[in-house]
Amino acid sequence: MVQKQPLRVERRLSAILAADVAGYSRLMHNDEEATHTELTALLTDAVYPALTEHGGRVVKHTGDGFLAEFPSAVEAVRTAMHFQARIKELTVDDMEGSRLAFRVGINIGDVIVEPHDIFGDSVNIAARLESIAEPGGICISASAYDQVLGKIAAEFVDLGEQRLKNIARPIRAFKVVDPGAPARQRRTLALPDKPSIVVLPFQNLSADPEQEYFADGVVEDITMALSRFHWLFVIACNSSFTYKGRAVDVKQVGRELGIRYVLGGSVRKAGNRVRIASQLIDAETGAHLWADRFEGVLQDMFDLQDHVTASVVGAIAPKLQIAEIKRAKHKPTENLDAYDHYLRGLARARRWTREANGEALQLFCKAIALDRALACAYGMAAWCFVRRKARGWMVEHVQESAEATRLARKAVHIGRDDPVALCFGGYALAFIAHDFDDAAAVMDRGLAVNPNLAQAWLLSSWLRVWRGEPDLAIDHVEKAMRLSPVDPSLYGMLGAAAYAHFLAGRYDMAASYAEKAMRENPTFLLAICAFAASSSLAGQPEKARSGLAQALQCKSDLCASNLKDLAPFRRSEDLVRFEEGLRNAGLPD
Incomplete structure (x- = not known):
């Protein structure tokens, strides 16, 4: 008896693109003929030309969508970006919101091939990724991301590991960002893998509006204190200050910044007394986790800020040891006049004008004159010279470069545990003195002290350039x-x-x-x-x-x-x- 040989199963590695129309059933219910006509037109005018141009083939249609196969993940993503952009050009929103929008999922993996279809876990993953994509959006797997990174003009937002329906293991997913969209309108960020927080600008309740810089300084210091906890993820002040003077929805803030906790509050400075009121809110639920106010004389300013920091950390992680809180505390100076000039300098330094830069430099130098050990003031003064050189504002290039180098070396010498001094002073050494090796060493040390300092990571990226x-x-x-x-x-x-x-x-x-x-x-x-x-x-x-x-x-x-x-x-x-x-x-x- 002759045994039958098992049929040979054909397999190959493919990039799979799954797409369907968001809300198609609703659209068909509202107007069958118009929806069918519009879908046919979009497939003919946008989708099929993109597939042809990038070497893809439609495996099958699925009513309101289709499954396509490509020999390359790069071409699959390019195709999706191509037809999504073309659809946006061809369609116009109406009052009912009935515009057709495709959701796209892309994966790369091994597939079973039949004459008119493809099968396998890789196909199922592409289909499930399509289901979590936004209307008009593209969602790709980590395997596809690894193939396309650096090869196409797109940005990617890490969505973390996703639990997809009927897929046994979690799949890490990435959102492909439309490179033409305004950056601030397109970022949707997943929560980090550790507790995350933003300190929003505190309201200035002082009678003197000029004390605004003081309220901002309190926020800067509390943010810096929190950011020294390596197990926390702390949003930078540059981002938090974009909410200054705005009525905010903490849930929206949480979504926009990709964080779990929001700290808000107010500062009142009257004569020699200071009052700090603050509250911690869960951005996901809107629940108030903790609220308190702290009051004392100006000389106790740093102690008041330490109380706020310790209370916030205690609310987020009740089991945190008090010793860890103490290790994270850092007083930049005991001289409150020097501290006041430093805060005023920071406020001026945020303004990108030649006049404000000059005023900031004077204030930092005054802070240094009042406290010769204030390392962060040396670092920020050196940074003022970096801006002067970058913007073409230097007049006496040799003398100014020499002064910048002196300030930078002083900053990194006395600021061995001050991330501002190390990172801003270090960058000045690179940009002005071209001392790239010392700059890398001190900036790496600063990032080790405070891995949450966004501007330090930015300056370090330029140093690496x-x-x-x-x-x-x-x-x-x-x-x-x-x-x-x-x-x-x-x-x-x-x-x-x-x-x-x-x-x-x-x-x-x-x-x-x-x-x-x-x-x-x-x-x-x-x-x-x-x-x-x-x-x-x-x-x-x-x-x-x-x-x-x-x-x-x-x-x-x-x-x-x-x-x-x-x-x-x-x-x-x-x-x-x-x-x-x-x-x-x-x-x-």
């Missing part, structure tokens, strides 16, 4: 973006990402990030030059020339001979490549 370390630069800028997701200085983060991709030879990605930075700040010269150089090397000469023209409008004397003042690359080959791109765009000698 100048040192020629693109992978580290991207890692550090991603940390900065997560710690400060609605930062007014987002353009600086996008700019650092642009240069990192430039150094890695990903010129399309570099140009894309630079263009986003320019949208956030049209006068950011570093981003404009990155856009021009990247576009040139990516074979986009018209965009390159347009970018260079914009750069020359910002700095009319920009030329090859002074390029290193703008972009202090440590490696000569990086500067040569940057200069090549700009020369091709028309940069004069």
Whole structure:
């Protein structure tokens, strides 16, 4: 008896795209013919052309959607971005909200192939990812993310591990962000894997409105104290201050910043007395977890802030040892006059004008004169000179550079446990003194002391750019973006990402990030030059020339001979490549 050989099952590795129309049943119920006609038109005018262009094939239609297969995850994601963007162009919202919008899920994996269908766990995962995508959105698996990262002009939001229906194991998912959407409108952030908190601006209840800087300083100090707990995830003040003067919904704040707890409050300073009132709220439920007020004389200011910090930490983690709280406390100075000048300097330093920068420098220097051991004031004074050089505000370049270097070295010498002194002083050493090795050592030490300092991660990402370390630069800028997701200085983060991709030879990605930075700040010269150089090397000469023209409008004397003042690359080959791109765009000698 001849035994039958088992049928051979054909398998292959594929990228699977699953798509359907959000709310299709409702739309059909409202108007069958119009919905069917519109869906047919979108498939014909948007979806099928994108599939053809990127080498995909429709495996089958599923009523209101379809399943497609690609030989490449990159082409699958490009297809989805292509037709989603085209659909937005073709469709218009009406009063009923009846516009058709596709949800897309993409996965890569092994599939069983039959003549008119594909099967397998990988197909099921793509379909389940589609179900959690937003209308008009794209959700991809970690396996697809690993294949496309750095190869397409898109951003990705980590949605964490997702429990998908009928899938045994959790699947890590990423949202593909429309690169043309405004950055602040498109970020939806998953909760971190540790307790997360934002300290919102405290209301100034003092009779004198000029005391606003004092209330802001209290928020800065409490944020800094909380951020020293390594097991906490603390949103940066740059993002929290965007809510200043606004009536806020704490649940919305939680969603926008991707955090669990919100601390709010008020400060009243009258004569020699200070009162701090604060409350801690669960952003997910809106429940008040703790509220109290602390009152004392001005000389007890730091003790009052310590009480607030300890109470917040105790509410979040009741079992925390008191010793840990004590270790996290840090008083920048015992001299309240020096502290007052330092706070006033911080308030001025937030304003990006030449006049405010000069005022901030004077206030930091006054704080130093009152307390020679105030390391953070040295670091911020050095940072003022960094801005002066970056913005072309220096008058006596040699003398000012020497003073900046002196302040920076003093900051990192006496501020061995002060992350502000280490990170801001360290960056000045790199940008002005070109001492990249010492800068990296002290900035790494500062980040170890306080891993929640978003601006330190941002400065470190720029340092890694100048040192020629693109992978580290991207890692550090991603940390900065997560710690400060609605930062007014987002353009600086996008700019650092642009240069990192430039150094890695990903010129399309570099140009894309630079263009986003320019949208956030049209006068950011570093981003404009990155856009021009990247576009040139990516074979986009018209965009390159347009970018260079914009750069020359910002700095009319920009030329090859002074390029290193703008972009202090440590490696000569990086500067040569940057200069090549700009020369091709028309940069004069």
